[in-house]
Amino acid sequence: MTAPDIRLIAVDMDGTLLRPDGSMPDGLWALLERLRERKIAFAPASGRQLATLQRMFAGVDAEVDYIAENGAYVVRGDAEVSSDAMDPVFAAAVVARLRGLVADGALRAGLVVCGKRSAYIEDTAPQFVAEVEKYYARLEVVPDLLAVSDQILKLAIFDIDGGEAHTAPAFADLRESHQVVVSGRHWVDIMNTTVNKGVALRNLQAALGVTPAQTAAFGDDLNDLQLLQAADWSYAMADAHPDVAAVARFRVGSNAEAGVLTAIDELIGEVTPVRTRRAASTGRSVEAMVTIPTVTLNDGTAFPELGLGTYNLRGEDGTAAIVAAIESGYRLLDSAVNYENEAEVGEAARRSGIRDELIVAMKVPGRDHGYDETIRSAEGSLERLGLDRIDLYLIRWPNPSVDRYVDTFRAMIALQGEGKVGSVGVSNFTEPMLTRLIDETGVTPAVNQVELHPYFPQAALRAFHAEHGIRTESWSPLARRSELLTERVVADVAAAHGVTPTQAVLRWTRSWARRPSRSPPTPRVRSRTPTCSASR
Known part of the structure; x- marks a missing residue:
């Protein structure tokens, strides 16, 4: 060839x-x-x-x-x-905002202003400087980041306690005009949407x-x-x-x-890679389709053990990518209002030709907490999806300072009764929050989507889930691509089983999804027919 x-x-x-x-x-x-x-x-x-x-x-x-x-x-x-510089007024506002959050004790974080000529920091804490020096060969310590005179390409925030759990939510509202991207275990990048x-x-x-x-x-x-x-x-x-x-x-x-x-x-030689088969609906080359095993939620829904996170999949390319994933075997599509791709997810579900086999998961954003607000948020998501139901609806974040997650969950239960929502669940909830939710609504969430990986096994929370018939879903099974995959023990386990480190870690995570409750649970939820014939 x-x-x-x-x-x-x-x-x-x-x-x-x-x-x-x-x-x-x-x-x-x-x-x-x-x-x-x-x-x-x-x-x-x-x-x-x-x-x-x-x-x-x-x-x-x-x-x-x-x-x-x-x-x-x-x-x-x-x-x-080419270059895509940031509005200096916007950059200055982010600098001021982070300073305020750090001063108030809301975040333990430092900021790198990434310019064309150099990167700039004003925080000289040893842990922060050591981390920054790994990635920035040209680095200047300045007394005031607001005085930096350079074209700013990116703002990179290093969060000691974890970027996804702390900094990203604190700046989530900026996603209306900019990208707020979790780029590592401790890093969150803020960039123009066109970057x-x-x-x-x-x-x-x-x-x-x-x-x-x-x-x-x-x-x-x-x-x-x-x-x-x-x-x-x-x-x-x-x-x-x-x-x-x-x-x-x-x-x-x-x-x-x-x-x-x-x-x-x-x-560049005479041998080219062997192509995989072409999917009939798109003509794209895809891997041979696999069947993903399922577990059963406490409402009877068959739920795939592996799902497709659709973050950053936008436009026609994003839709095509989601369709290709469905054709290769994925049946769970995980999205959110903040992903700004509900239209693409809905279009991919329709284009796949197997809508009833899919579980489309959406999340109530923090700004929409409250009973009426949640109803409006769900209706908006359904309109943007172009679908008649959301198969799994989660509370994205408990927002304890607002303290309206119980009313939010009651609205989700009402939507479930109307057939607009299938399974209902939560994300990033602690044991006391789950207990309160169950006690005050009489309904046990089907799923709690939390950070879960070998660095953060969440043993106590998983035990609580097992006791109450709640399925644990991991939103970070690979520890956000940290050094986990290079750990010696992971490499040894992978080698012993003839798999890659990623496969070994995912198998570890899946093992918790498969484990039954300590005793057969009696979930406090209305019995209903599964909304999908899907697998997860």
Whole structure:
């Protein structure tokens, strides 16, 4: 088979090109020389700072194109291809807001202002500085971030207690105008809505006169979704996030196996990867469909053990990605108002042709707590979805300071009685909150979606769930792509069973979903027919 006419290769760094210890893979420099000889452009695509990437590729810097700051800054040689700077007034407002939250004790966090020339910090706490120095080769400590004179590409907040649980909710309202993205266990990035690696790759393609058919892209995590969608030759790592695997046309070995280098060798040689089958409804190449096992919720609903998180899947590319995931076996589609993709999820459900086999999960956002507010929120979601029911409706966050989650749950129960909602549940609820909810409404939530992984096993909460017939659902089974996958014990378990570290961790998580209650529970909920014939 003749090798494709590849002219551009874009590669994510952490979890994709770099080895698990963060070092460059053996053979990279020789491969880059081969690419140079064949006039194939190579672009590392990363959330890292441009100066950091340039330092990493110092020996071949003049021959490498860069997609930096998650796509906010694209450089070819010494020339800027594109940049997407933030409104300085907005940036100043975020700086002031974070200062206030830290001063009030609401957050333990520090801010990095990521500019074109440098990154800037004013907090000199040792733990914060040590973490920042890992990612920013060009860093300045300034007395006042509000006095920084530079084009600001990104605001990166380091939260000691966890970005997703604390900083992201504190800045969630900014999603109306900007991206608020959890980019690591402790990091939350705030960027313009027009910033992503896919936009950056398309800008680079235009500058080079290269088409998507001449482009290959490699990634493993959620901020790589658009990158892969901009390339016809899209590759997900063996241990990639399930959403990324659903978008990619091909799979390669893990970063520990130098999977990127092997795939590039095949691409530019005479051997090309074997394509998977094409789905009848879309014509896309997808993996052979698998059947995902199910567990039974306390209301009788069959619930898949694995689901598709749809965060960041927007537009026609997002819809196509969700349809491809359904065709490969996914039956649970997890979305939320804040994901801003309800229309895409609903369209994918209709386009799949198997709507009644799917469980479409939505969440009540914190701003809509209260009985009447929840009714309006659900009706708005149904309208945007274009569907006649939400199969699983969750309270996204208890919002204890507002203290209206009981009224919110009562509204969800009413919606369930009207057939507009299937199963009802919660997310991020503690044992006392669950006890109060059950005591005051007489209904036991079917699901509590919480952070759960080997670093945070939630033993006491899981025991409470088992006692009350509540299913535990993990929203972070891979610990937000932290160092978990490089832990020695994880690697040993994976090797012993002939699977990847990601598969080993997911199997550990799934084992808790399969475990029965200590005794057969008698959930306080009306008996009803399952809303879907799906699996989870």
